[in-house]
Amino acid sequence: MGRPRTPLIDRARITTAALELVDAKGEFSVVQIARKLGVQTGSLYHHVDGRDGIVELLRERVCEAIDASMFDASPWDAALAAWARSYRAAFAAHPRAIPLLMASPVRAPRVLEHYERAVGLLLDAGFALADVMRVIIALENLILGSALDLAAPEPMWELGDDQRDTPRLALALAAAPLGRADAAFELALGACLEGFRALVD
Amino acid sequence: MGRPRTPLIDRARITTAALELVDAKGEFSVVQIARKLGVQTGSLYHHVDGRDGIVELLRERVCEAIDASMFDASPWDAALAAWARSYRAAFAAHPRAIPLLMASPVRAPRVLEHYERAVGLLLDAGFALADVMRVIIALENLILGSALDLAAPEPMWELGDDQRDTPRLALALAAAPLGRADAAFELALGACLEGFRALVD
Numbered sequence: 551m552g553r554p555r556t557p558l559i560d561r562a563r564i565t566t567a568a569l570e571l572v573d574a575k576g577e578f579s580v581v582q583i584a585r586k587l588g589v590q591t592g593s594l595y596h597h598v599d600g601r602d603g604i605v606e607l608l609r610e611r612v613c614e615a616i617d618a619s620m621f622d623a624s625p626w627d628a629a630l631a632a633w634a635r636s637y638r639a640a641f642a643a644h645p646r647a648i649p650l651l652m653a654s655p656v657r658a659p660r661v662l663e664h665y666e667r668a669v670g671l672l673l674d675a676g677f678a679l680a681d682v683m684r685v686i687i688a689l690e691n692l693i694l695g696s697a698l699d700l701a702a703p704e705p706m707w708e709l710g711d712d713q714r715d716t717p718r719l720a721l722a723l724a725a726a727p728l729g730r731a732d733a734a735f736e737l738a739l740g741a742c743l744e745g746f747r748a749l750v751d
Numbered sequence: 752m753g754r755p756r757t758p759l760i761d762r763a764r765i766t767t768a769a770l771e772l773v774d775a776k777g778e779f780s781v782v783q784i785a786r787k788l789g790v791q792t793g794s795l796y797h798h799v800d801g802r803d804g805i806v807e808l809l810r811e812r813v814c815e816a817i818d819a820s821m822f823d824a825s826p827w828d829a830a831l832a833a834w835a836r837s838y839r840a841a842f843a844a845h846p847r848a849i850p851l852l853m854a855s856p857v858r859a860p861r862v863l864e865h866y867e868r869a870v871g872l873l874l875d876a877g878f879a880l881a882d883v884m885r886v887i888i889a890l891e892n893l894i895l896g897s898a899l900d901l902a903a904p905e906p907m908w909e910l911g912d913d914q915r916d917t918p919r920l921a922l923a924l925a926a927a928p929l930g931r932a933d934a935a936f937e938l939a940l941g942a943c944l945e946g947f948r949a950l951v952d
Contacts, residue, residue, distance in 0.1 A: 575777075575778060576776075576777040576778050576847075576850065576851070577776055577777050577778065645850055645853075645854070646777075646850050648850060648899065649777065649846055649847050649849060649850055649899055650777070652846075652899045652900065652902070652903045653846070653902070653903065653904070654904060655904050655906060655907050655908060655909045656907060656908045656909065657909045657911070659916065662908065662910065662916070662917050662920065663916060663917065665908065665917070665920050666916065666917040666918075666919060666920045669919045669920045669922075669923045670919050673919060673923075679922060679923060679926040680926045680927065680928060682923040682926070682927070683923050683924060683926075683927035683931060683935075684927065684928075684931065684934045684935050684938055685935075685938070687900060687931055687932070687935035688935040688936070688938045688939035688942075689939070690896070690900070691893060691896035691897040691899070691900050691935060691936065691939060692892060692893045692896055692939055693896065694896040694899060694900075695891070695892035695893055695894065695895040695896030695897070695899075696892040696896070698849065698850055698853045698892075698895060698896075699853065699888060699891070699892050701853075701854070702853045702854065703854070703855060703856050705856060706856050706857060707856060707857045707863065707866065708856045708857065708858045709863065710858070715860065715863070715864060715867065716863050716864065716866070716867040717867075718867060718870045718871050718874060719863065719866050719867045719870045721870075721880060722870045722874075722880060722883040722884050723884060725880040725881045725883070725884075726881065726883070726884035726885065727881060727885075730884060730885065730888055731888070733885045734884075734885050734886075734888035734889040734892060735889070735892065737885055737886070737889045737946065737947075738889035738890070738892060738893055738939075738943050738946070740946060741889075741942050741943045741945060741946020741947070742939050742942045742943065742946075744942060744945065744946060745938065745939070745941060745942020745943075745945060745946075746938075746942070
């Protein structure tokens with residue numbers, strides 16, 4: 551009686567609180583997490599390896615939504631495309647985590663394992679060892695930019711009442727089909743895969 | 752005497768203060784800007800159209816560094832590539848502004864003018880009106896993801912002492928040439944331009 555059956559904090563709750571802060575403000579601090587969970591700041595440090603440790607927990611949490619089974623698909627370009635789509639969706643759910651996670655090195659073992667599988671897929675497909683990271687990073691840059699775009703407002707351009715200065719932009723916006731984010735992503739994804747193919751053909 | 756010759760605040764100073772906050776924290780508030788400039792919050796509203804207005808000032812400031820003269824180059828794909836490189840550099844200088852700017856619609860006249868010129872370049876090159884925004888957005892997604900990557904730490908992957916779980920990733924990282932961000936961007940940029948070319952050929 552009076553004593554909680556589960557501890558007030560654990561790594562999962564700390565991660566959830568940090569992600570809520572990042573989703574709302576684009577940033578978190580250990581003090582803010584402690585306040586949100588109603589515990590002393592010091593007690594957080596019994597559970598996580600400081601701020602950097604929390605960033606890695608965030609990375610693992612966001613990446614959990616990426617379907618890594620895609621790596622077992624074939625051929626390699628279909629597997630890479632499926633991975634890219636799943637990866638974009640996972641990060642589009644937390645766009646404000648993107649710059650935070652890109653600003654510190656990947657250390658989380660479960661996320662490194664994703665990269666291990668991506669590297670394996672490309673090596674098995676015949677990519678040169680020196681090309682592999684370049685291909686993965688090129689694809690990730692497209693994915694993360696596209697994830698931000700997927701989370702962007704619709705419409706993304708507001709021309710105001712006077713469109714005399716932007717007549718052709720007005721026409722292009724009016725002519726653009728619905729679902730611009732998906733159409734743009736698929737166009738660039740297809741182009742990148744074609745470009746990657748040229749490295750192994 | 753005692754009365755400053757220049758006003759304490761103007762739009763340029765407000766923009767500079769907002770950008771410093773965004774660079775440091777990924778976010779800004781009108782109250783924080785006022786505090787930074789040593790003025791009352793209310794007096795800021797005489798100069799800017801609220802928070803949204805400041806976001807557009809930030810957009811103009813960051814985009815000022817993009818060399819729009821590129822649009823006059825030819826052929827169109829060389830012009831687009833030069834624009835993309837200049838655009839990436841401008842945003843890589845302020846990576847934390849990226850999600851902020853992507854989260855609200857473009858209204859700044861000088862930035863809309865950039866888009867007008869990009870649309871004109873593509874229409875003049877023979878792109879179908881319905882394809883133009885898709886091409887621009889696809890390229891922007893790559894540019895902004897690559898700008899975040901350019902600002903990311905080197906190395907971006909830290910495998911720790913025990914690399915038994917990531918043997919192929921360790922090999923790929925060791926084999927990757929220096930300048931991974933540039934190499935990845937150029938690979939994807941080249942591939943995208945090739946993909947866009949297929950839309951007009």
